Amino acid sequence: MITGVYVTSLVGIGLVAAIFYFVIRNAKREDTDYQQITRKWYRIRGIWFLFLLTLGTVVTYLTLTPFPIPDQGKKYADGEYQTVNVDSHQWYWVISPGTVKAGQPVEFLVTASDVNHGFGIYDENLRLLTQTQAMPGYTNRIVYTFDKPGNFKILCLEYCGLAHHGMISSLIVE
Numbered sequence: 001m002i003t004g005v006y007v008t009s010l011v012g013i014g015l016v017a018a019i020f021y022f023v024i025r026n027a028k029r030e031d032t033d034y035q036q037i038t039r040k041w042y043r044i045r046g047i048w049f050l051f052l053l054t055l056g057t058v059v060t061y062l063t064l065t066p067f068p069i070p071d072q073g074k075k076y077a078d079g080e081y082q083t084v085n086v087d088s089h090q091w092y093w094v095i096s097p098g099t100v101k102a103g104q105p106v107e108f109l110v111t112a113s114d115v116n117h118g119f120g121i122y123d124e125n126l127r128l129l130t131q132t133q134a135m136p137g138y139t140n141r142i143v144y145t146f147d148k149p150g151n152f153k154i155l156c157l158e159y160c161g162l163a164h165h166g167m168i169s170s171l172i173v174e
């Protein structure tokens with residue numbers, strides 16, 4: 001009788017041990033597979049990251065050379081640049097002088113007498129060339145060089161009231 005209990009217990013323990021062994025062994029194998037997959041895809045992810053980084057750097061370099069916006073902090077010697085004063089009002093521009101030369105940098109000193117306006121310079125096809133805010137109490141400086149003569153358009157880029165859309169002027173480049 002005691003032998004029967006003993007054998008049954010032993011068999012039971014053996015069974016439990018076998019189940020544990022089976023589970024642990026399978027769990028280990030799954031873990032290894034998972035780690036292999038993880039390692040593989042981490043490596044692919046690393047390569048992909050380096051590829052994107054290189055691509056981004058090359059595309060950025062190629063599209064920003066030469067840099068499309070002139071150095072706004074550059075100091076010019078007298079006679080090397082032209083100055084245009086811009087004062088904006090609801091709803092018109094006071095631009096002086098209204099004529100500049102092509103091929104020489106123009107320094108626009110832009111302010112406003114009432115509310116915020118947006119000083120935008122467009123070419124004849126109404127393509128925006130450059131812009132700055134026109135703000136009461138401030139003078140914003142923007143430097144732009146016109147590479148060819150023409151009749152350029154000045155449009156307001158900041159909603160400034162009822163006749164905002166009619167705030168149009170022009171600048172002659174000779």
Ligand code: CUA
Pocket residue numbers: 088089090091116117118156157158159160161164165167
């Ligand atoms: Cu001035 Cu809109």
